[in-house]
Amino acid sequence: MIKDKEEYIFQATSRYFAQTQRGVSEIAAEELKELGADQCKPAYNGVYFSADDEVLYKLNYMIKTVSRILAPLVSFTVHNEKELYKKCFNIDWESFMSAEKTFAISSSVSNSKITHSRFAALRVKDAIADRFREKFNTRPNVDTDEPDIPINLNIRNNFCTISYDTSGKSLHKRGYRINAVSAPLHETLAAAILRISEWDGSVPLYDPLSGSGTILSEAFLRYGNRPSSVKERTFGFFNMPGFKKNLWQEVKKKCDNEIREIEEGLISGSDIDKINVKAARQNMNEIRGGEIVNIIKKDFREIESIENSMIISNLPYGQRLGNEEEAGKLYKEFGDFLKHNCKGSKAFLLCGSTELVKKIGLRTSRKIQLFNGPIETRLIELDLY
Secondary structure, three states: OOOOOOOOHHHHHOEEEEEOOOOOHHHHHHHHHHOOOEEEEEEOOEEEEEOOHHHHHHHHHHOOOOOEEEEEEEEEEOOOHHHHHHHHHOOOHHHOOOOOOOEEEEEEEEOOOOOOHHHHHHHHHHHHHHHHHHHHOOOOOEOOOOOOEEEEEEEEOOEEEEEEEOOOOOOOOOOOOOOOOOOOOOHHHHHHHHHHHOOOOOOOEEEOOOOOOHHHHHHHHHHOOOOOOOOOOOOHHHHOOOOOHHHHHHHHHHHHHOOOOOOOOOEEEEEOOHHHHHHHHHHHHOOOOHHHOEEEEOOHHHOOOOOOOEEEEEOOOHHHOOOHHHHHHHHHHHHHHHHHHOOOOEEEEEEOOHHHHHHHOOOOOEEEEEEEOOEEEEEEEEEOO
Protein backbone atom coordinates (compact mmCIF):
# COMPACT_ATOMS: atom_id res chain seq x y z
CA MET A 1 0.00 0.00 0.00
CA ILE A 2 1.23 3.46 -0.81
CA LYS A 3 2.53 5.54 2.09
CA ASP A 4 0.38 8.44 3.29
CA LYS A 5 3.21 10.93 2.72
CA GLU A 6 3.76 9.82 -0.86
CA GLU A 7 1.79 11.35 -3.69
CA TYR A 8 2.44 10.60 -7.32
CA ILE A 9 1.45 12.69 -10.33
CA PHE A 10 -1.71 10.74 -11.12
CA GLN A 11 -2.86 11.00 -7.49
CA ALA A 12 -2.31 14.74 -7.34
CA THR A 13 -3.87 15.50 -10.73
CA SER A 14 -6.15 12.55 -11.67
CA ARG A 15 -4.49 12.84 -15.09
CA TYR A 16 -3.65 9.83 -17.23
CA PHE A 17 -2.29 9.11 -20.70
CA ALA A 18 -3.92 6.72 -23.19
CA GLN A 19 -1.52 5.31 -25.78
CA THR A 20 -2.86 4.92 -29.32
CA GLN A 21 -1.79 3.93 -32.79
CA ARG A 22 -0.33 6.79 -34.78
CA GLY A 23 -3.09 8.91 -36.33
CA VAL A 24 -5.81 7.65 -33.99
CA SER A 25 -5.56 10.08 -31.04
CA GLU A 26 -8.48 12.30 -32.09
CA ILE A 27 -10.71 9.26 -32.57
CA ALA A 28 -9.62 7.78 -29.24
CA ALA A 29 -10.38 11.09 -27.49
CA GLU A 30 -13.99 10.82 -28.65
CA GLU A 31 -14.30 7.30 -27.26
CA LEU A 32 -12.66 8.33 -23.98
CA LYS A 33 -15.24 11.09 -23.56
CA GLU A 34 -18.10 8.70 -24.31
CA LEU A 35 -16.88 6.37 -21.57
CA GLY A 36 -16.68 9.15 -18.97
CA ALA A 37 -13.18 10.62 -19.27
CA ASP A 38 -12.84 14.38 -18.88
CA GLN A 39 -10.48 17.08 -20.20
CA CYS A 40 -9.33 14.91 -23.10
CA LYS A 41 -6.37 16.38 -24.97
CA PRO A 42 -5.06 14.52 -28.04
CA ALA A 43 -1.26 14.41 -28.29
CA TYR A 44 1.47 12.52 -30.13
CA ASN A 45 0.38 8.86 -30.22
CA GLY A 46 -2.12 9.28 -27.44
CA VAL A 47 -4.52 11.31 -25.33
CA TYR A 48 -4.13 13.04 -21.97
CA PHE A 49 -7.29 12.88 -19.88
CA SER A 50 -8.74 13.08 -16.39
CA ALA A 51 -10.69 10.32 -14.65
CA ASP A 52 -11.71 9.07 -11.24
CA ASP A 53 -11.14 5.46 -10.22
CA GLU A 54 -14.52 4.27 -11.51
CA VAL A 55 -13.93 5.71 -14.97
CA LEU A 56 -10.34 4.43 -15.04
CA TYR A 57 -11.51 0.86 -14.41
CA LYS A 58 -14.29 1.17 -16.99
CA LEU A 59 -11.90 2.51 -19.63
CA ASN A 60 -9.54 -0.43 -19.27
CA TYR A 61 -12.44 -2.86 -19.48
CA MET A 62 -14.36 -1.31 -22.37
CA ILE A 63 -12.25 0.95 -24.58
CA LYS A 64 -11.47 -0.28 -28.10
CA THR A 65 -9.14 2.30 -29.72
CA VAL A 66 -6.47 2.52 -26.99
CA SER A 67 -3.48 0.24 -26.39
CA ARG A 68 -2.54 1.20 -22.83
CA ILE A 69 -3.64 3.59 -20.10
CA LEU A 70 -0.74 4.99 -18.11
CA ALA A 71 -0.81 6.61 -14.66
CA PRO A 72 2.20 8.97 -14.40
CA LEU A 73 4.26 8.53 -11.25
CA VAL A 74 7.15 10.98 -11.65
CA SER A 75 8.71 13.07 -14.39
CA PHE A 76 12.06 14.79 -14.82
CA THR A 77 14.60 15.91 -17.40
CA VAL A 78 17.34 13.43 -18.23
CA HIS A 79 20.37 13.58 -20.54
CA ASN A 80 22.29 10.34 -20.01
CA GLU A 81 21.97 6.82 -18.62
CA LYS A 82 23.81 7.60 -15.37
CA GLU A 83 21.42 10.44 -14.61
CA LEU A 84 18.45 8.20 -15.43
CA TYR A 85 19.76 5.50 -13.08
CA LYS A 86 20.35 7.96 -10.23
CA LYS A 87 16.94 9.60 -10.44
CA CYS A 88 15.19 6.25 -10.68
CA PHE A 89 17.18 4.89 -7.74
CA ASN A 90 15.78 7.75 -5.62
CA ILE A 91 12.15 6.92 -6.42
CA ASP A 92 10.32 5.41 -3.45
CA TRP A 93 9.45 2.17 -5.28
CA GLU A 94 8.84 0.27 -2.05
CA SER A 95 5.85 2.50 -1.31
CA PHE A 96 3.80 0.47 -3.80
CA MET A 97 5.79 -2.67 -4.58
CA SER A 98 7.62 -5.31 -2.59
CA ALA A 99 10.35 -7.84 -3.23
CA GLU A 100 7.67 -10.51 -3.48
CA LYS A 101 6.06 -8.77 -6.48
CA THR A 102 7.29 -9.22 -10.04
CA PHE A 103 7.72 -6.25 -12.35
CA ALA A 104 8.46 -5.39 -15.97
CA ILE A 105 9.37 -2.21 -17.83
CA SER A 106 8.13 -1.21 -21.27
CA SER A 107 9.95 1.72 -22.82
CA SER A 108 10.06 4.19 -25.67
CA VAL A 109 12.66 6.85 -26.49
CA SER A 110 12.54 9.60 -29.12
CA ASN A 111 14.37 12.83 -29.94
CA SER A 112 16.62 12.51 -26.89
CA LYS A 113 20.29 12.15 -25.93
CA ILE A 114 19.38 8.71 -24.63
CA THR A 115 18.73 6.83 -27.85
CA HIS A 116 18.22 3.15 -26.94
CA SER A 117 14.89 2.28 -25.34
CA ARG A 118 15.96 -1.21 -24.24
CA PHE A 119 19.09 0.05 -22.54
CA ALA A 120 17.10 2.80 -20.85
CA ALA A 121 14.66 0.19 -19.53
CA LEU A 122 17.60 -1.89 -18.30
CA ARG A 123 18.98 1.07 -16.32
CA VAL A 124 15.59 1.58 -14.65
CA LYS A 125 15.42 -2.13 -13.84
CA ASP A 126 18.90 -1.95 -12.31
CA ALA A 127 17.93 1.09 -10.24
CA ILE A 128 14.88 -0.70 -8.82
CA ALA A 129 16.84 -3.88 -8.08
CA ASP A 130 19.75 -2.02 -6.47
CA ARG A 131 17.46 0.09 -4.26
CA PHE A 132 15.71 -3.02 -2.94
CA ARG A 133 19.03 -4.79 -2.35
CA GLU A 134 20.36 -1.81 -0.43
CA LYS A 135 17.27 -1.46 1.75
CA PHE A 136 16.10 -5.07 2.15
CA ASN A 137 18.97 -7.27 0.95
CA THR A 138 16.63 -8.77 -1.65
CA ARG A 139 14.98 -7.66 -4.90
CA PRO A 140 11.80 -8.26 -6.92
CA ASN A 141 12.04 -10.46 -10.00
CA VAL A 142 11.26 -9.47 -13.57
CA ASP A 143 8.32 -11.13 -15.35
CA THR A 144 7.78 -9.80 -18.85
CA ASP A 145 4.63 -11.89 -19.46
CA GLU A 146 2.41 -11.28 -16.42
CA PRO A 147 4.14 -8.78 -14.10
CA ASP A 148 2.47 -7.73 -10.87
CA ILE A 149 3.84 -4.20 -11.30
CA PRO A 150 3.95 -3.05 -14.95
CA ILE A 151 6.06 0.10 -15.35
CA ASN A 152 6.26 2.29 -18.46
CA LEU A 153 9.23 4.49 -19.28
CA ASN A 154 8.90 7.26 -21.85
CA ILE A 155 11.67 9.66 -22.80
CA ARG A 156 10.82 12.32 -25.36
CA ASN A 157 12.84 15.47 -26.01
CA ASN A 158 15.02 14.60 -22.98
CA PHE A 159 11.99 14.62 -20.69
CA CYS A 160 11.32 11.38 -18.84
CA THR A 161 7.97 10.21 -17.51
CA ILE A 162 7.73 7.01 -15.50
CA SER A 163 4.21 5.65 -15.28
CA TYR A 164 2.28 2.78 -13.80
CA ASP A 165 0.70 0.79 -16.62
CA THR A 166 -2.89 0.44 -15.43
CA SER A 167 -3.68 -1.92 -18.32
CA GLY A 168 -0.95 -4.45 -17.53
CA LYS A 169 -0.64 -5.87 -21.02
CA SER A 170 -1.66 -4.14 -24.20
CA LEU A 171 -5.41 -3.68 -24.52
CA HIS A 172 -5.23 -4.70 -28.19
CA LYS A 173 -4.80 -8.27 -26.95
CA ARG A 174 -8.52 -8.98 -26.82
CA GLY A 175 -8.20 -12.73 -26.41
CA TYR A 176 -10.06 -13.75 -29.56
CA ARG A 177 -7.13 -13.91 -31.98
CA ILE A 178 -6.04 -17.52 -31.69
CA ASN A 179 -5.37 -17.83 -35.41
CA ALA A 180 -3.75 -15.05 -37.44
CA VAL A 181 -2.85 -14.59 -41.09
CA SER A 182 -0.01 -12.67 -42.70
CA ALA A 183 0.19 -8.96 -41.69
CA PRO A 184 -3.05 -8.89 -39.65
CA LEU A 185 -4.94 -5.68 -39.04
CA HIS A 186 -4.26 -4.21 -35.59
CA GLU A 187 -7.34 -4.53 -33.40
CA THR A 188 -7.30 -0.93 -32.16
CA LEU A 189 -7.00 0.32 -35.75
CA ALA A 190 -9.98 -1.79 -36.82
CA ALA A 191 -11.92 -0.31 -33.91
CA ALA A 192 -10.91 3.20 -34.98
CA ILE A 193 -12.06 2.55 -38.56
CA LEU A 194 -15.45 1.40 -37.28
CA ARG A 195 -15.79 4.61 -35.27
CA ILE A 196 -14.84 6.70 -38.30
CA SER A 197 -17.48 4.88 -40.36
CA GLU A 198 -20.13 5.74 -37.74
CA TRP A 199 -21.72 2.35 -38.37
CA ASP A 200 -24.56 2.05 -35.86
CA GLY A 201 -26.23 -1.21 -36.87
CA SER A 202 -29.02 0.47 -38.84
CA VAL A 203 -27.74 -1.33 -41.96
CA PRO A 204 -25.86 -4.65 -42.32
CA LEU A 205 -22.06 -4.63 -42.23
CA TYR A 206 -20.13 -6.79 -44.70
CA ASP A 207 -16.40 -7.40 -45.20
CA PRO A 208 -15.73 -9.14 -48.57
CA LEU A 209 -11.97 -9.43 -47.84
CA SER A 210 -12.27 -10.53 -44.24
CA GLY A 211 -8.83 -12.09 -43.70
CA SER A 212 -8.68 -13.40 -40.13
CA GLY A 213 -11.85 -11.51 -39.25
CA THR A 214 -10.52 -8.57 -37.24
CA ILE A 215 -13.01 -6.06 -38.66
CA LEU A 216 -15.88 -8.50 -38.11
CA SER A 217 -14.74 -9.25 -34.56
CA GLU A 218 -14.37 -5.57 -33.67
CA ALA A 219 -17.76 -4.77 -35.22
CA PHE A 220 -19.30 -7.48 -33.05
CA LEU A 221 -17.67 -6.08 -29.90
CA ARG A 222 -18.60 -2.50 -30.78
CA TYR A 223 -22.26 -3.00 -31.65
CA GLY A 224 -22.76 -5.50 -28.85
CA ASN A 225 -21.31 -3.01 -26.33
CA ARG A 226 -19.01 -5.78 -25.17
CA PRO A 227 -15.81 -5.48 -23.11
CA SER A 228 -12.64 -5.20 -25.16
CA SER A 229 -11.20 -8.32 -23.59
CA VAL A 230 -13.35 -11.33 -24.42
CA LYS A 231 -11.75 -13.45 -21.69
CA GLU A 232 -10.92 -12.89 -18.04
CA ARG A 233 -7.63 -11.05 -17.69
CA THR A 234 -5.50 -9.42 -15.04
CA PHE A 235 -5.31 -5.65 -15.36
CA GLY A 236 -2.38 -3.63 -14.13
CA PHE A 237 -4.57 -1.55 -11.86
CA PHE A 238 -5.26 -4.64 -9.72
CA ASN A 239 -1.91 -3.96 -7.98
CA MET A 240 -2.02 -0.20 -8.39
CA PRO A 241 -1.69 2.10 -5.37
CA GLY A 242 -5.18 2.73 -4.02
CA PHE A 243 -6.93 -0.07 -5.97
CA LYS A 244 -10.57 -0.48 -4.86
CA LYS A 245 -11.57 -4.09 -5.50
CA ASN A 246 -15.25 -3.64 -4.63
CA LEU A 247 -15.54 -0.67 -6.99
CA TRP A 248 -13.93 -2.68 -9.79
CA GLN A 249 -16.42 -5.51 -9.30
CA GLU A 250 -19.31 -3.02 -9.43
CA VAL A 251 -17.95 -1.45 -12.63
CA LYS A 252 -17.49 -4.84 -14.28
CA LYS A 253 -21.00 -6.00 -13.33
CA LYS A 254 -22.58 -2.81 -14.66
CA CYS A 255 -20.72 -3.07 -17.98
CA ASP A 256 -21.60 -6.74 -18.38
CA ASN A 257 -25.27 -5.96 -17.80
CA GLU A 258 -25.22 -3.47 -20.69
CA ILE A 259 -24.16 -6.05 -23.31
CA ARG A 260 -26.72 -6.34 -26.11
CA GLU A 261 -27.40 -9.27 -28.40
CA ILE A 262 -26.85 -9.07 -32.15
CA GLU A 263 -29.32 -10.24 -34.76
CA GLU A 264 -28.27 -12.84 -37.31
CA GLY A 265 -27.24 -11.30 -40.62
CA LEU A 266 -26.24 -7.92 -39.20
CA ILE A 267 -22.50 -8.69 -39.44
CA SER A 268 -21.03 -11.03 -42.06
CA GLY A 269 -18.10 -11.47 -44.39
CA SER A 270 -16.22 -13.62 -46.86
CA ASP A 271 -12.76 -14.30 -48.23
CA ILE A 272 -11.34 -16.17 -51.22
CA ASP A 273 -8.81 -18.05 -49.08
CA LYS A 274 -10.14 -21.02 -47.12
CA ILE A 275 -7.29 -20.67 -44.59
CA ASN A 276 -8.38 -17.10 -43.89
CA VAL A 277 -12.00 -18.17 -43.54
CA LYS A 278 -11.03 -20.90 -41.08
CA ALA A 279 -8.96 -18.43 -39.04
CA ALA A 280 -11.78 -15.87 -39.01
CA ARG A 281 -14.30 -18.48 -37.96
CA GLN A 282 -12.08 -19.75 -35.14
CA ASN A 283 -11.44 -16.21 -33.90
CA MET A 284 -15.13 -15.26 -33.97
CA ASN A 285 -16.00 -18.41 -32.05
CA GLU A 286 -13.73 -17.23 -29.23
CA ILE A 287 -16.19 -14.38 -28.61
CA ARG A 288 -19.32 -15.39 -26.75
CA GLY A 289 -22.18 -15.30 -29.24
CA GLY A 290 -19.78 -14.80 -32.15
CA GLU A 291 -21.01 -17.90 -33.96
CA ILE A 292 -23.95 -15.81 -35.22
CA VAL A 293 -21.58 -13.95 -37.57
CA ASN A 294 -21.63 -15.64 -40.98
CA ILE A 295 -18.23 -16.01 -42.69
CA ILE A 296 -17.99 -17.92 -45.97
CA LYS A 297 -15.38 -18.79 -48.59
CA LYS A 298 -16.15 -16.69 -51.64
CA ASP A 299 -14.31 -14.53 -54.16
CA PHE A 300 -15.72 -10.99 -54.07
CA ARG A 301 -16.01 -11.19 -57.87
CA GLU A 302 -18.64 -13.91 -57.38
CA ILE A 303 -20.79 -11.94 -54.93
CA GLU A 304 -24.02 -10.99 -56.67
CA SER A 305 -24.59 -7.81 -54.67
CA ILE A 306 -24.06 -6.03 -51.36
CA GLU A 307 -26.72 -3.33 -51.48
CA ASN A 308 -27.80 -0.77 -48.85
CA SER A 309 -25.06 -1.91 -46.51
CA MET A 310 -21.87 -0.75 -44.83
CA ILE A 311 -18.80 -2.30 -46.49
CA ILE A 312 -15.59 -2.14 -44.48
CA SER A 313 -12.47 -3.91 -45.72
CA ASN A 314 -8.71 -4.04 -45.38
CA LEU A 315 -7.32 -4.29 -48.92
CA PRO A 316 -3.93 -5.99 -49.47
CA TYR A 317 -0.80 -3.88 -48.91
CA GLY A 318 2.61 -4.29 -47.29
CA GLN A 319 3.35 -7.96 -46.69
CA ARG A 320 0.04 -8.97 -48.31
CA LEU A 321 0.69 -6.92 -51.44
CA GLY A 322 2.47 -9.26 -53.88
CA ASN A 323 3.84 -7.49 -56.93
CA GLU A 324 2.63 -4.03 -57.92
CA GLU A 325 0.96 -5.13 -61.14
CA GLU A 326 -1.14 -7.80 -59.42
CA ALA A 327 -2.09 -5.38 -56.63
CA GLY A 328 -3.17 -2.72 -59.12
CA LYS A 329 -5.33 -5.25 -60.94
CA LEU A 330 -6.97 -6.35 -57.68
CA TYR A 331 -7.74 -2.77 -56.65
CA LYS A 332 -9.29 -2.03 -60.05
CA GLU A 333 -11.42 -5.17 -59.97
CA PHE A 334 -12.57 -4.37 -56.45
CA GLY A 335 -13.50 -0.84 -57.55
CA ASP A 336 -15.52 -2.27 -60.45
CA PHE A 337 -17.28 -4.65 -58.07
CA LEU A 338 -18.25 -1.79 -55.76
CA LYS A 339 -19.48 0.33 -58.66
CA HIS A 340 -21.67 -2.33 -60.27
CA ASN A 341 -22.73 -4.58 -57.39
CA CYS A 342 -23.06 -2.40 -54.30
CA LYS A 343 -25.77 0.17 -55.03
CA GLY A 344 -26.91 2.27 -52.09
CA SER A 345 -24.01 1.17 -49.90
CA LYS A 346 -21.17 3.07 -48.28
CA ALA A 347 -17.62 1.68 -48.22
CA PHE A 348 -14.60 2.35 -46.01
CA LEU A 349 -11.45 0.75 -47.39
CA LEU A 350 -8.02 0.64 -45.80
CA CYS A 351 -5.56 0.85 -48.70
CA GLY A 352 -1.84 1.03 -49.33
CA SER A 353 -0.27 3.81 -51.39
CA THR A 354 -2.17 6.70 -52.96
CA GLU A 355 -1.30 5.16 -56.34
CA LEU A 356 -3.23 2.04 -55.40
CA VAL A 357 -6.16 4.17 -54.24
CA LYS A 358 -6.30 5.65 -57.75
CA LYS A 359 -6.63 2.15 -59.23
CA ILE A 360 -10.03 1.76 -57.55
CA GLY A 361 -11.36 4.30 -60.02
CA LEU A 362 -14.09 5.79 -57.83
CA ARG A 363 -14.49 9.25 -56.35
CA THR A 364 -13.60 9.30 -52.66
CA SER A 365 -15.55 11.31 -50.09
CA ARG A 366 -12.66 11.27 -47.62
CA LYS A 367 -9.05 10.15 -47.36
CA ILE A 368 -7.56 9.66 -43.90
CA GLN A 369 -3.93 8.81 -43.13
CA LEU A 370 -3.66 5.93 -40.67
CA PHE A 371 -0.91 3.54 -39.59
CA ASN A 372 -1.24 -0.23 -39.18
CA GLY A 373 1.74 -0.60 -36.87
CA PRO A 374 4.62 0.98 -38.83
CA ILE A 375 2.85 0.73 -42.20
CA GLU A 376 1.38 3.95 -43.55
CA THR A 377 -2.06 3.48 -45.07
CA ARG A 378 -5.02 5.47 -46.39
CA LEU A 379 -8.60 4.96 -45.26
CA ILE A 380 -10.95 6.04 -48.04
CA GLU A 381 -14.70 6.61 -47.88
CA LEU A 382 -16.85 5.86 -50.91
CA ASP A 383 -20.52 6.61 -51.46
CA LEU A 384 -21.92 4.06 -53.91
CA TYR A 385 -24.93 5.07 -56.00
